[in-house]
Amino acid sequence: MQILPLVLINLRRHRWRAAIGAAGIAFGVAAMLTIIAIVSGAIGMFQRLLANDSHFLVFERNVSDLFFSSVTSAQVASLRANPRVAAAQPVLFALVSSPGHPMITCFGLEAGDQRLAKARWIAGQPADFGAREGEIFLGERAAGFLAARHGDTVAIGRGTFRVGGVFATENGFEDGGVFLPLKAAQEFFHRGDAASVVSVKLRNSAEAAAFRRDVESALPGVIALENREFNSSYNSFRILNFTAWAVGVCAFCLGGLGVANTMLLSVFTRIRELAVLRVCGFSRGQVAGLIFGEAAALAAAGITAGFALGAVVLFALHRVPQLQGYVRAEVDVSVVLGIAGTAFITAAAGALYPARFASRVQPAEALRYE
Amino acid sequence: MSKPVLASAHRVSKSYDSGRIAVLREVSLSVQAGELVALWGASGSGKSTLLHLLGGLDTPDSGELRVCGLDPTPETNRLALRRHSIGFVFQLHNLIPDLTVEENLRVPALAIGRGLTETRARIATVVEEVGMAPRLKHRIQDLSGGERQRTAICRALMNSPQLLLADEPTGALDELTGTAVFALLKRLAERDGLAVILATHERRFAEACHRIIRVRDGRLDEIAA
Numbered sequence: 001m002q003i004l005p006l007v008l009i010n011l012r013r014h015r016w017r018a019a020i021g022a023a024g025i026a027f028g029v030a031a032m033l034t035i036i037a038i039v040s041g042a043i044g045m046f047q048r049l050l051a052n053d054s055h056f057l058v059f060e061r062n063v064s065d066l067f068f069s070s071v072t073s074a075q076v077a078s079l080r081a082n083p084r085v086a087a088a089q090p091v092l093f094a095l096v097s098s099p100g101h102p103m104i105t106c107f108g109l110e111a112g113d114q115r116l117a118k119a120r121w122i123a124g125q126p127a128d129f130g131a132r133e134g135e136i137f138l139g140e141r142a143a144g145f146l147a148a149r150h151g152d153t154v155a156i157g158r159g160t161f162r163v164g165g166v167f168a169t170e171n172g173f174e175d176g177g178v179f180l181p182l183k184a185a186q187e188f189f190h191r192g193d194a195a196s197v198v199s200v201k202l203r204n205s206a207e208a209a210a211f212r213r214d215v216e217s218a219l220p221g222v223i224a225l226e227n228r229e230f231n232s233s234y235n236s237f238r239i240l241n242f243t244a245w246a247v248g249v250c251a252f253c254l255g256g257l258g259v260a261n262t263m264l265l266s267v268f269t270r271i272r273e274l275a276v277l278r279v280c281g282f283s284r285g286q287v288a289g290l291i292f293g294e295a296a297a298l299a300a301a302g303i304t305a306g307f308a309l310g311a312v313v314l315f316a317l318h319r320v321p322q323l324q325g326y327v328r329a330e331v332d333v334s335v336v337l338g339i340a341g342t343a344f345i346t347a348a349a350g351a352l353y354p355a356r357f358a359s360r361v362q363p364a365e366a367l368r369y370e
Numbered sequence: 371m372s373k374p375v376l377a378s379a380h381r382v383s384k385s386y387d388s389g390r391i392a393v394l395r396e397v398s399l400s401v402q403a404g405e406l407v408a409l410w411g412a413s414g415s416g417k418s419t420l421l422h423l424l425g426g427l428d429t430p431d432s433g434e435l436r437v438c439g440l441d442p443t444p445e446t447n448r449l450a451l452r453r454h455s456i457g458f459v460f461q462l463h464n465l466i467p468d469l470t471v472e473e474n475l476r477v478p479a480l481a482i483g484r485g486l487t488e489t490r491a492r493i494a495t496v497v498e499e500v501g502m503a504p505r506l507k508h509r510i511q512d513l514s515g516g517e518r519q520r521t522a523i524c525r526a527l528m529n530s531p532q533l534l535l536a537d538e539p540t541g542a543l544d545e546l547t548g549t550a551v552f553a554l555l556k557r558l559a560e561r562d563g564l565a566v567i568l569a570t571h572e573r574r575f576a577e578a579c580h581r582i583i584r585v586r587d588g589r590l591d592e593i594a595a
């Protein structure tokens with residue numbers, strides 16, 4: 001800790017310059033935190049939507065996206081016939097448009113689906129679902145942006161439907177989606193008797209391996225993944241996650257340039273001081289270490305400010321009605337550590353050239369001109 | 371019994387600009403422990419150059435150097451010498467202005483990784499020695515010129531060197547303050563047995579040294595003190 005005054009000299013001397021260097025890191029941290037929180041929030045939501053209290057997700061083998069997956073009613077029946085299975089709920093996903101709203105997720109559900117029972121019904125009731133022909137049900141937010149109420153007629157895709165009920169769910173996707181009875185959805189989207197995915201709940205969760213073997217032998221066209229496996233293998237999640245980190249890293253590269261700039265100025269304006277350190281017995285490595293220490297101090301300040309800024313942004317986004325349910329405000333410790341680690345690495349990279357320059361200062365040259 | 375030779379040069383030459391500016395031509399010199407030796411010469415005569423060579427801040431074109439038993443040319447020897455055997459004092463104090471006296475004095479201790487308590491004890495000893503103890507917590511920018519130079523001498527003494535290289539240490543001071551600083555250097559040689567080489571162009575200081583070596587036209591001549 002004796003070295004601390006030396007490390008902090010320049011940061012103290014040029015507070016604005018240091019603040020600008022740290023701000024670069026802070027924006028990187030805040031951007032990364034926000035993006036990751038949003039993406040992991042969206043992924044978490046989608047996954048909860050799929051999982052629906054189940055243990056396994058069953059979908060067509062080798063499809064690139066769940067929207068293209070087909071699980072036939074015969075396959076659903078076979079799953080239900082398996083004695084290990086407590087419940088199997090098929091869902092069909094599709095995208096529809098409505099005037100002014102190019103993309104709305106449409107869910108095809110069976111009338112007995114857990115989701116309907118668990119939702120908070122604002123108009124209508126679970127028993128109405130599928131009871132009458134030509135009815136559609138809306139998530140609360142979808143009802144808001146479609147400006148539709150119970151009993152109104154809405155244009156969805158090529159058809160018009162009567163709103164049979166409106167319900168609120170905690171899940172942002174569902175809340176902004178529209179719901180059709182599975183049969184009606186299959187017909188509307190020309191999907192025959194197919195569902196996109198079936199969430200399966202086992203009687204005994206210890207029988208997971210056995211269930212997987214059953215599916216492999218009896219239903220070779222589909223694949224059963226445990227929820228956690230699904231999260232790590234589903235392509236769309238991987239792409240989203242990768243994008244989030246890639247954008248974050250780009251934000252950091254800018255932060256790194258800021259550090260490089262600050263550190264270069266810091267080195268250039270005190271060549272003489274660095275020469276004196278050499279005269280006093282500092283090795284080249286120690287001088288370089290000092291510069292890296294300075295960059296680390298800058299990064300630490302930036303990281304602290306960045307997390308504070310990110311928290312404020314997330315809190316604000318959390319309260320935006322349109323994003324209700326999309327943003328997850330809590331972030332895993334591993335993500336926090338990952339971001340902090342990335343910030344330190346960026347700062348160290350930014351300090352590389354300045355440190356090299358500083359370690360090569362020739363004392364005799366630098367001290368000659370008084 | 372003669373005292374150990376702490377700094378010696380044998381037929382050392384140094385030129386700049388690929389030989390166009392010959393600053394030192396085959397100069398030889400030998401300084402023992404406890405000696406205060408003046409390098410006396412006009413501006414540009416090569417006094418600083420010789421000190422830099424002895425201190426391992428620069429390398430000679432030819433000739434042999436020996437400082438505290440080591441050749442100050444290879445990088446590892448230079449580092450060892452600067453850390454443990456040589457103290458430098460310059461015309462400008464070259465302290466870090468926005469740190470305190472104490473923080474500045476920690477720098478040489480940091481370089482050799484000395485512990486906190488040991489460092490504190492050593493700082494207390496050296497500031498006592500030069501009368502800077504009351505100013506320990508003051509920043510350099512708040513000190514007078516004489517106090518700064520005494521702090522710079524403290525820093526040079528931190529790692530208990532055997533050889534002190536002082537390049538015009540009184541050059542920026544008024545007469546009275548300069549005299550006090552000179553007296554301090556003389557005491558370090560006479561009482562503590564350091565070898566002190568003092569570059570100066572001021573005759574009165576040169577004459578108060580044990581030996582005077584005149585630097586002129588790239589040569590050294592010993593003249594009677």
Ligand SMILES: Nc1ncnc2c1ncn2[C@@H]1O[C@H](COP(=O)(O)OP(=O)(O)OP(=O)(O)O)[C@@H](O)[C@H]1O
Nearest residue numbers: 386387391393412413414415416417418419420571
């Ligand atoms: N890096 C260099 N390149 C070219 N010439 C140099 C260089 N360093 C020193 N010199 C020249 O070498 C000569 C001796 O310089 P030096 O600094 O040793 O003199 P000095 O006796 O210390 O002078 P002063 O009393 O002004 O400090 C000067 O003419 C100077 O211009």
Ligand SMILES: [Mg+2]
Nearest residue numbers: 417418419537
């Ligand atoms: Mg000089």
